Amino acid sequence: MGAPCLPAARQRSTTRSSLAPPLGVPLADLATRLGGDRSDRRSPAALRYRRVRHSRRMRTARRRRHCGSVREVLGAGGAEMEFQAVVMAAGGGSRMTDLTSSIPKPLLPVGNRPLLWYPLNLLERAGFEEVIVITRKEIQKMLNLDTKMKLDFVYISDNVDMGTADSLRHIHQKIKTDVLVLSCDLITDVDLYKVVDLFRTHDATLSMLMKKAHEPTEVAPGQKGKKKPVEQRDFIGVDDTGKRLLFMANEADLDEELVIKRSILQKHPRMHIRTGLMDAHLYCLKKYVVDFLVENRTITSLRSELIPHLVRKQFSSPASVQQGLDNKEEGRKKKEQSSLDIYSFIKEDNSLLKPAPDNSCWNDHRGDMNETLHEGKVRCYVHIMKEGLCCRVNTLALYIEANRQVPKLLLNLGLEEPLVHATAQITDRGMVGSDSIIGSSTQIGEKTSIKHSIIGSACTIKDKVKITNCIIMNSVTIEEGCCLQGSVICNNAVIEKGADIKDCLIGSDQRLETKAKHVNEVIVGTEQLMEI
Amino acid sequence: MAEREAPGGECGPCRAAPGRETSHVAPVTGAGSGAAPTVPAGVQGPELSREEKLQLRKEKKQQKKKKRSEKGAAAEAPEPGTDPAQPRVAPHPASPPASANVPNDSEKPVGGKSKAELRAERRAKQEAERAQKQAKKAELGQGAGPAKPRLTPTEAPSVVKRLPEHVQVDDPAAQRKLAKKLERQQVPLRQDYGTKVNLFSHLHQYSRKKPLTQQMSIPSTVIHPAVVRLGLQYSQGIINGSNARCIALLEVFKQLIRDYSTPPNEELSRDLVAKLKPHISFLNQCRPLSVSMGNAIKFLKKEISCLPDTLREEEAKEKLQGTIDNYLREKIVLAAEAISKSAFEKINDNDVILVYGCSSLVTRTLCDAHKQTERTFRVIVVDSRPRLEGRETLRRLVRHGIHCTYVMINAISYVLPEVSKVLLGAHALLANGSVMSRVGTSQIALVSKAYNVPVLVCCETYKFCERVQTDSFVSNELDDPDDLIVLRKGQAQLGGWTENKSLHLLNLVYDVTPPDLVDLVITDLGMIPCTSVPVVLRVKNVDQQ
16 A cells, blocks of 8 residues: 555655755655554554545646646746745743753654644645754654655754744745744644735735634643733734734733834724734745845844834835934944845835736725825734634643643544554553543553543553543553543653652653652652753 | 615616527527427427327328338338437428329328318328438438538537536536536636525635635645735735736736746747646636636737747747737727827816726726816716725725715716716627626616716727627626625624525626617727727737738
8 A cells, every 4th residue: 555655755756856955854765764664553444544645646746747837837947936834943942841851842742743743744734845844953863753745954053042033044045935934832723724825815924823822721730829820911903804913012012001103093093902812923924024034133033023023014114214214313323224124125026916006996994095005015914713723832731731632633634543553552442531642552451541641652551540631751651550630741750559640740750659649749850950 | 685685786777688688598508409399399289180180190100000011122111210200299390282292102091181181291291201311311421421511500509609617607517527627727626605696506606715725735836826826816806807907917927927937848839828727727716707807818828829939938938028018008008098088088177977886997087187187077986885996986086186976876866967977997898889897887877878968988999808798697707795794883684694595695796788878988999889899809800810
């Protein structure tokens, strides 16, 4: 079964490599080298699914050879692709150090898959064939991904602290067209076309994804008291259609009051200010924004600097910026000049309605005498998800939440792998809940009940253990009669007989005593604590 | 509900059309199906009484017997295919009485019968003979050529009248064909949305919320990114209006040509046309092409195929871009200038001009007239739901300082007494002189006629079309029915219309104004009556050749 699909994949990769030298490891090879053992243990339904997918792939491949893709049509001189995807996977996970001290954030297991797998899978489902992954060298070494896309790894050295904007600047030579930037900690089932279509339709500078943030229902381990983690709230202003992004401010930047520029209100007299929206860190950006970043070295972060800058720039005309320059005193003038204006990067032939400025009857606003879109050249749009899954894994609570949501997502994706791995040895099947995930070669003893939990591979769980709402990573040993509830247990931990654990985080290589009793604690190695 | 009444009411003048419509469609369907012979039978029916019929039947039985007995000897035995019932089903209307000269034995036992019976008999015989002859000829024709030219004229009409795909959505065969074609071109097929009003079930109806990109991979591999963007802008209504759509299309084609490079072993003139095809299909799926776009595409394809082989690729591409620029300048920009100049003559001092919807040409004409002259005129902008395009016209006119009044279409009979001229834009001008324009135009023309106000239509000649259409039903476009839903204080009365089986929404885009309601068409060639469209088309064709 694997035989007919392989030649097609090979062929494609070879044709691509003839176009440009391969920058990353050919993925098919990587997958076969690292995770090849998976191919022989699949359920019949999964096999069928796989076959269908491959036949479609092959058909498209054949067709592509037949009539030529855009790349051929466009030739060497034209733009190569419509979008390039960039996944930012170099972050350290500074908000959940208890977890990330032992496992780097992109490799954190969520539903027994590394976190990085989710954004990559999102891109693969959307139809991307190449992705640039910005990561650290040691992460790539440990990575074992099962994807058919061509991954182009770009490494960032460990000792330099680079922001997301810095990273994008770092790879600017690779960026030829508009980019889709994702963070590695995004897990979502969004229809990506909705975000991208906003970008295409309105010829936007930026389009992004947001989702109503959900309140963490349960307390994260180690959290003292009932108080919520104080997140800095964002104020997001959208227009009547809910798509145009007009205003963006973070609580941290405000002193007691929210100030809205008059120029916004002149153009958009009705603005809806929303709070409680979570930014998914998924951005479609025009090529010229990257060019702007390259020139403007003061911006280090996408989320906290570049995006608010773009949103603000929608309502300041280039002319007024020029005037402002003249009025400012000498010292500041130099500074202003050094940070170039985004307007100078916008290429004229890209602007919306340029061919037909006076001819279209469409107008985005009513009630004043201004031109369509107020002749604004920078336009930001946002797609706010109403339903569906979208979460970012950047705190411990969100990590637990994501693990809870993921079985549903994996089922909907229709992946070939069942939730309970075929090599897992389970004595009492009936005691394992339908929304639990169990990894390969895990042994589960008699009368052990597992509910709403995720158990990694090569774990040993003995008899009469009760596991509810837990995340158990790889090679964990749990002995008889333990009772685990709402806890996270990291790699190689050993929990001895009769332990009772509730809402705890057990670090890697920890050993809990017999009949130990812990509630709401973080148990990690002392040496790690010293580090903090 | 106002929503449902509005479109129906707006196409009021063409309500009388269904009679005409059938006359328009009938030759097409008649030629397509082989049902023609049944019609004369029905006509002949009342002529024969019941006795006669019985008699006929007897006769035939006898004939059959005889023929069966003769079969061995007789050379001209009837073909098994020629059914003896055929004469009754398909009698020839003109049967000459002089055919009695054939002395046949079958006549003897029926001697001494009434005239009617005899006639019927003869007819039956003639038919049988004719059938035999034809069978013979067919046999001959299979061997030799001469019979063929006789057969082709009977088949020809069914071949010539091929309906375009976009007006046979209710025909599954045509849809299958379309799906196949799109699959070959790797363009997704857009799904129809919601229920349609019966009379319009043959047209596409799409939802804006379900764009074509839903079914495409995100870095689009088959369709050029600029075309994807353009298609989305068409379907979302951002690029709207006949001229705007055509200009945007040509600009994107320029980009497409610029980014094109001929693959080895291919000819540019052939390969480029083939490469354009999926892009055109994609745009057509996003929104049915306008007449202006259709004409521009036809022009471009012709230009590409006429390119001399001797040109190098770069030169050829440059030349093509030059021709597109010329087309844009001559057919759209300069044409608009010429129209604006001639229309200027028609605007007198103290005129009150009524305009409808948003026509870029009419707006421009009025603005130009206002700039050039001391003559004072006033404009009444008529608007209609659901798009309210008139507001954009209003904005542009008021910005230029023109004195304007704004009314909705249901109030036109109250404003018309003070109107001195009606100035309308057009989507297309059809060969029979009908004006295809935004729905509501024909209503305005009709009411203007009643008030004796002259109706002037501004239209560039590149929007002239060889199609003939007498009504708004056969070929039209349906817009997203969800546009008709009005939000009042956050509530939509029509919100769940798709669940209600007895409710259909109709959001019609165009209507057809009959030529007798239009007094004058102002074109870039001057002012002509709208019945002169065929002349212009003929001259244009000669020019192009």
